[in-house]
Amino acid sequence: MKRIILIASMLASASIFAHDVDPLGLETAHFASSMAPAGVDTQPRRPQTPFGIRIDDAGRSITSPSTTVRAQVAAETRAAARLGLLRYDELGPVQASVEQERQIQQAGQRAIDQVAAGK
DSSP, rough: HHHHHHHHHHHHHHHHTTTTTTTTTTTHHGGGGSOHHHHHSOSSSHHHHHHHEEOOTTTEEEEOOEEEEEEEHHHHHHHHHHHHHHOOOOOOOOOOOHHHHHHHHHHHHHHHHHHHHHH
């Protein structure tokens, strides 16, 4: 008799738990295939990102092309390293002085001039 009651209670509880797949309704918020057609139309097409960054279909950010020459970036990085402004530890960045900023900009300008002279 106890065995029959146990089996009946397991069958009853199994059907109850089987219908409790998504009690909070989270599945319908994430999957467009489970939404009504009107709900799909109100969903945004692209993911919302902070600061207005646009994302393409592959998940990459869409930015405007850079106007900085590669040689300029390399020269400015070398100048900053020479001045001891680059750190690779947990202390954080070093704030450059006005004179150091001027030296870094001059190194970048020299690199731009060399590239322009070579063309």
